[in-house]
Amino acid sequence: MSVAERRPALAEQVTLLDLVDRVLNKGVVVTGDITLAVADVDLVYVGLRLLLASAATLEREAAG
């Protein structure tokens, strides 16, 4: 039995983290030089806070 099957809440957190990890670190780059400054650093920060908030919610639900 995998970790995922034993702990569904953990699996969801891992999946959410995986998703953001993929989006930020993998994928085609066409400009050759990704500048997050163009997209605004604050934007990334807000996105990651949203992610952490979601993971914390999952954890509370798992505990509750």
Add this chain to the structure above:
Amino acid sequence: MIHLYAFVRGLHDLEAGLEVRHVGNVAAVTGTNDPDPLQHGLVVESLLDRADAVLPVRFGERFETEDDLATAVSTRLEALERQLDHVAGCVEVGVRIVPRREPVDDDDGAAYMRARLIEQRAAEEVHRVLAAQARDSVQTSRDAGYLVARSDVGAFSSAVGRLVESHPALDVLCTGPWAPYSFAGAT
């Protein structure tokens, strides 16, 4: 601003707010909104059900005008078409191997090294078996991504299940199916 989400082939449906822009033979899914990384990722994943081939673009590709987008993409058309061919009909399955660390006497360096070696060999065997069932694979230290035909995902996850049974010393975490990020390298 134009935000670039992915390149696609065989797109048969598109959610509201997104647009397809063609550069040569390549179709780009774009939006004029300002997504955060999570939203970007969810849009790319949603394309998996709507297109035959999805080549995800890394978050942060934004262009002032359609001409800027076309200029950036046009120099990479050949590579993009090749990558779309490669991932057509496929999804990515992620496999993370986590050794189930048995306690080892801290002072016994040889025992520690033996334990690490056994884990490493088991992980290599898992990768070898799974890679043989995939169209392509990439492996980092503990994570591996496998490019699997949609119709083979069931068989692939059964194979993961069998490997979990036969390797009690490893926890194997299987994620996906994902858009094939690991097979959408910089062009």
